[in-house]
Amino acid sequence: MLLITCPHCGERAQAEFTYERPVQTVIALDAPVEVAVETLYNRANPRGWSWELWRHTHGCGAWLKLHRHTATHEVAAVALLEAGA
Ligand SMILES: [Zn+2]
Numbered sequence: 001m002l003l004i005t006c007p008h009c010g011e012r013a014q015a016e017f018t019y020e021r022p023v024q025t026v027i028a029l030d031a032p033v034e035v036a037v038e039t040l041y042n043r044a045n046p047r048g049w050s051w052e053l054w055r056h057t058h059g060c061g062a063w064l065k066l067h068r069h070t071a072t073h074e075v076a077a078v079a080l081l082e083a084g085a
Pocket residue numbers: 006007008009010056059060061062
């Protein structure tokens with residue numbers, strides 16, 4: 001089980017959090033269907049360290065930046081997402 005340390009609430013189970021898709025995956029309303037399908041279903045899934053956006057949905061509601069290894073699920077850093085970051 002992946003454990004995430006929320007800066008407000010402490011260590012919690014992954015089930016309390018929601019992974020949020022990166023902003024660059026937003027699809028324009030007038031995008032061709034091929035572009036929408038490619039964006040929704042064929043995302044890159046690189047192996048290694050990645051900065052990810054998570055939300056403590058079933059806790060304090062904070063938005064978090066996690067530095068997580070996509071293969072081992074090790075979490076190296078957690079930080080609050082600040083406005084404009
Ligand atoms: Zn929290």
